[in-house]
Each structure stands twice: as structure tokens, then as C-alpha cells.
Amino acid sequence: MINQLSWKVGGQQGEGIESTGEIFCIALNRLGYYLYGYRHFSSRIKGGHTNNKIRVSTTETRAISDDLDILVAFDQETIDVNYKELHEGGIIIADAKFKPVCPEDTKAELYIVPFTEIAAELGTSLMKNMVAIGATCAVLGMEISVFNDVVDEIFGRKGEEIVKKNMDAITAGYKAMEVLLGEKLGAMELEKADGQKRLFMIGNDAIALGAVAGGCRFMAAYPITPASEIMEYLIKKLPQLGGTVIQTEDEIAAATMAIGANYGGVRAITASAGPGLSLKMEAIGLAGITETPIVIVDTQRGGPSTGLPTKQEQSDLMAMIYGTHGEIPKIVMAPSTVEEAFYDTAEAFNLAEEYQCPVIVLSDLQLSLGKQTVQPLDYSKVEIRRGKLVDFDIEEPENKSYFKRYEVTEDGVSPRVVPGMKNGIHHVTGVEHDETGRPSETALNRKVQMDKRMRKLNNLTNTFKTPVYKNTPHEEADLLILGFNSTRGTIDEAIGRLESDGMKVNHAQIRLIHPFPADEVLSLVQAAKKVVVIENNATGQLANIIKMNVGHVNKIKSILKYDGNPFLPHEIHTQCKEMFEYGNV
Amino acid sequence: MATFKEFRNDVKPNWCPGCGDFSVQAAMQRAAANVGLEPENLAVVSGIGCSGRISGYIKSYGFHGIHGRSLPIAQGVKMANRELTVIASGGDGDGFAIGMGHTIHAIRRNIDITYIVMDNQIYGLTKGQTSPRSAAGFKTKSTPEGSIEQAVSPMELALSAGATFVAQSFSTDLKDLTAIIEAGINHKGFSFINVFSPCVTYNKINTYDWFKQNLTKLNTIEGYDSSNKEQAMQTLMKHDSLVTGIIYQDSSRPSYQELVPGYAEKALNKSDLTLDQAHFDKLVAEFM
16 A cells, blocks of 8 residues: 555647546545646647646645656657656556557556557547546556546536446456556555545636635736636636626736726736736836736746746746836735635735735746645635725815825825725826826925835735745754745655755745745744755746845855756755755755 | 816816817817716826826826826726726827737727827827828938838728727817717717827927818718718728718627626626625535
């Protein structure tokens, strides 16, 4: 019996590789296993190698595994590209159709099952994926009945016959593999899971659901990888609440339309990836100086320019903090789990209205697209706070003048009215302006309004719920590891191994990137002998931000990866160890 | 009911004396009063340039955005509150150069707002460079030997983009212009109004006199039918687009808001921000 398993299915893009993984995962998730998926895919619709690597575990896991137990191959390329991940005792299950061959140094054992032929005999070769699932079941010694409900839900609307055929395909796959396995049937039997009900979703689902829960009723967006799932979810759900999504002509229109809607009093969002964010920058500055709330999601991918559109990277950090020209108050949040992506997105709308400024929810490709088991989401934890939005009748301003929308206040936040309100008329402009919004270029006014805007966030690092996720059991640690976004689970796992090696390791993921929680991070840095920052970029952007805010320039080191792939636990483990042993940290 | 004076504020425009934009401002204020608006129910969104300042010169909610983006901002405002009257405005550089993409797509989308372009065929605020509306051969600081590019024809573009309301006017014809803006506001869908608004400082070619000599009023063309798209296109081509009046109107096509599935019938900004627990549970169950 094993308590975790790493399974990968690969083939040509457009062959149903993703749905194979999906069906397998949904069924296992329902049994109470923890799943964590990683999709390797290309920026094309059909063709090109694609694979879906899924980790199954009886305990919570948020990392890709280092190696592989089972590889399901629909083409030779899948074997050639992935066989090295398989360890001794691993299994390759390959479709007989492409006459699979294993390289000489393959450690795993090859089983050839006629996926396509079996499926074709049962009605259509499209069901070869179901045959493969059945074959996997035989290795896991799992009853195929666990797929009954999922298959029924997915194919039910096509009629009972289709449901039956798909179940027959799973059965046939099981039986074919059973014969081949002989006494190895159930060789990788998984320990029973806890049967608890959890969710199975990607980060983008959680961001979109968080937006709905957070009162968002309008989105303007332009399609882009890896952000599009957010708009695709909201276009299905917002109409149930009177809202809608407009797919705009470009990224600039998406940002400015969302600004218009927020100015109009609706909670509105836009979402994109790096190239889109570059285009939205001028609009973000407009939201900053006009003090218009807006929530913007940036799902980071490989940059610059078109870069690596379907690959992991965390290189937008500096651009998100400093991207717009001029200086504005801006909040940048970086959830490190799918659960946090839900709560943080909902909260982003509160912060945007309370501080009347742009709020960027930063994600990365692995967090946005990695499908995984997620703890139940608690709607009662979602609050709606609208800050100084005026929702009562206002008196006519003196001398029939304008409403002081930019009134100078102690906390820098001014009362906000939306168009349509009597006696609330004021002017909004991206030009420097006075308290009523009228353009003003005087030196005195410029300083007063600039100071007013910039002091809005003075206290945010103290009031923000969890600016830093901490797993810091050691008062005095040998090593502090810092990261942000999706690296959390991988760092966790690496730390487990470092601790087994005898090191005392603290871990923190920065969740509030800007304004930076300097005091909290400083005390963590001080409590560790050595500090290393893990990030998917080439220049150590987070490390630089940390150094800028807390000093300790020589103490803070970096482990970087920017080849398009997420970190694996062993990479962090060995690099930390090497740096430590050779005194390079 | 508000009078046009109630749409005035005490801000003195920084336009040059004699600028065509003064009349556009006056016509907008009169039209707003004539259609029965209260100042708080009007939002004027403008771009950047001399004409972009107009949102600050009208007593209503006003949003002076960034260069070329008045239309997406205005569409966002309207989607947030369909009960508001929303007017987007700006110059020819704003609408036909940097913002041309938005112009075409706003026309296609047909959200119920009015777009007024103050077209002076020159960049004024940056002190005299060529505009996409400048005629070939037009000499400016950026085209000292004369423009070698073709001028865009916004009215023809609008027709081919599927516009439901296309009109053109001349800033000195205050009465006609006011009537056209009223018709635009009352039109259920996107109304596009191009106004020849001469720049007295930098454009010495397309002057008031030049327009007076070259413009043809559509109501002087016998049998002109503004519901006939083919006739509209032919007339524009025949007169090199130098016509004023309502060029084309299709009142049968529903506006964007009427077509959006599930879109709130009342102002969206008044909708409840919370969900029933049951609704949330249903959303979450889809991920189990």
C-alpha cells in the first residue's frame, strides 16, 4: 500500500489528454484523495506534445512530485520526453497503436494495451482515454465503479447508451491490463482516503468565484493565456446576478471600461497576463490619480513580450509595483494557494473601495492553471465593506459649487459619490486637481493632493489580514526560505526534507507585496542565520524588493528558475543544502 | 425640470477665443435641458486634447480620462448604470488616431451612449501637428512638406461598421447641432456625431468660411432618406463627406443593453452585492 502516487498522461494536444486527467481526478477527489495537477502544454490548438501530471496523496499536497510512478502514453513522444521521470518499479502503459518502444535506459516496465483498438471495437476510438483510465485502475487495484458517477455526469446528457459504452471502455481497459499484470495486479494500491468532501479546481476558478462572492458584477477583459478562464467563468455566472462580461477590443479598453464601471458604482474587474498588464499601465495610473477603485488580476507567465505564454514564471513583480508612470497608491496582493486566491480576490474589492485605488491580485501560471484539491470555501468569511462610499442623501454644496470628492482628510481617503446622486456633482480628471476635481497646477495644491493620495496606504501593512504566510516553528532558524504565489507547496515539501537532514528551517510566503510588510519580514530575517528567496525569474525580483525594504543585502540569497517550469521539491532541497554545505548561503 | 443654465458651471474654458468648441459646449447644455435631464443624471466622459476639457465645463458628472479612451470609460459608466445619460466626447486625434479602435468597436457594440467628436482636422493642444483628419497635402509642424497620408472618413467608416446613428454638424449651426445632439441622446443605441469645430489658431485651411462654402445640409437634398444606408453612403462619397444633418439612423436594432442576457433592468450599481448561501453552495458544488 502506498500513500501517494504520481501519474502522468501524455499525447498530442487535442487528443483529449486533459479530459482523461480530469475524469481520473474528479473521481479520486471524491474519494477524499488530495490531487495536485500540472499541465504541460503548448501555445497551439492541435498537435504538439502535451501532458497532464497528477499527484495523488492521502495527505495535503501542493507540489508537483519529483518523479513518476505511472506514465500513460498515447504516442511515442510521450515516452521519449517523460521516461526519465519514472523510477525503478514504475509502469508505462502505452497504446499498442503506435508500436511503443522504450529507450534502453528506461527504469520502468512497459505494458502495451491496445487502447485505440479496444475503444474502436466498443464503438469509437475516442473512448481510448477511458480504456487508459481502466488500465490505470488495474495497477491501483481500484474498483472501476468509482467512475460511475463522474462518467454519468459527463456523458449523461448524451444518453444512457453513451454512458454505458464509456463504462464498458473502462472495464475493458481494466481487464486487458489485469491479464498483463498477472500477480502485479494492484501493485500500486493506494491507502484508503478520508472520504472528506473537498473541491477540485484551478486558481482561476477560485479567483472568479472570489470575485462573484466579493460583489463583482461586471468584467471587461480581453482573452489571454493564462487568464481567460476567469472571464469564461464570469460570463456564465454574472448574468444570474444581473451583471455581465464584455469582451473588449483590446486590453486598454478592458482596463478603462472597468474603471468606468467602478466610477459608475459597480464592483468591476479586469484580468490579464503580462502583455495585457503592460498595455493597462496608463489606465492603472488613471485609476490611481482619480482615486477610482479597480481590481486587476495578473496571471504571470513567461515574459518578456510574448515570451513563454504557456509556461510558469514570476517575473511581473517589479512591473506590478512600479509599472505605471508617476506615483500612485497601489495594492499588490499575491495569494499562495487556491484557497487564498478565493478569499484574496473577494477582499481585493473591499480594499479597492476602502482605499479608492487600484488593487492588483497577482497570480502565476501554476497557481492559475494547476488543478488541485481545495479545502471547502467558507462564504461566511467574505465581507463586503465599501469604505467611504456615500449612500445617504447629501446636502447641496455651498454656492451651488461642486462636491468635494477629493476632500483632504486625515487618512487621505475622501467621501466618494457615484454619478446619479443629487448634490454629488464633481469633476474627475487624470490631470492634477483640487478637492472638487477641478484641474489645478499650483505647487501648493499638487503637494497637498499628492500627500493625500500617498498617505492612504500608510497603515495598510498593519490592517491587512495576513500580509505574510508563516510556517516558522523555530525561534532561531538555520535558514529562512521566502517565496510568493505557487511556490508555497514545493518549498513546504523541500523544507520537510531539509528538516530531516537536521536543519531548522522557517518558511514565509509574501502575500502583500506592496506596500511591503517590512517590519514583519525584517523580524523573520533577523531570526534566521541564513536567508534564501525562491522565485521563478532571472533577476531575483522578490529578493531585491526584500533587500530594499529590510536591508541585510549580503545575507539574502536567491535560488532562481526561469526555464518555464515550476520548481520541483528536490531542486530546492538540494540547492539549499549545497549552498549551506559549501557556505555559499 | 432643469434649464440649460443649470448645466453651466463657473469654470472659464481655456479654449482660444473663437474656438468652435464653445458652441459644442452650448449645444450640449441646451440639448441636455431640452431632453429633460437633471444635471446629476448626465455623465460626460471626455478624452485628452483641447476638446477633452469639455467634461469640466458642463455642470454634470464629468470624467476627463486618458487620451483616446473616452469611449471605453463611457461604456463602462453606462453598463454600471443604465439609467444615466452618458455622453462621450473628444477631438479627432482622440477618436480617429489613438482611439480609433475603440470608435469602431463602440459603433459595432451599440451601447446606448452618445459620442460627440469635435473635429478640427489638427492637433491643437500640442500646438499644431497633423491629424488623421488632415487632408493630404496639409502642412503642419509634423508635416512641413504637406501630409502624404490619406485623411480618414469617419462617417463612411461608421456606416460600414454597422452604426445605428450617424450624424454630422457644424459648430456655428447651434440650432441644428442642438437638435442633432437631442436626437442622438434619444436614439436607443450608439449615436455618433461628428462636429466640424474649427481651430482658429492652427488650422488656416479648414476655417469657418471654408466650411460655410463647402458644407451641404442634407435637408436641402431633395428626397434624402436617413433610413436608407445605400443613399447615405452615396451621398457621403458624392460630397466628400462634407454634409451636415442626420446621415443615417436605424431605430429598429436593439441596443447592446437590451441584448445582454440576464442584464439587470434597474441600474446595476444598485444590485445586491451579497449572495444567498444556497446560491454560493450551488456555485461551489460545481467543483466537487
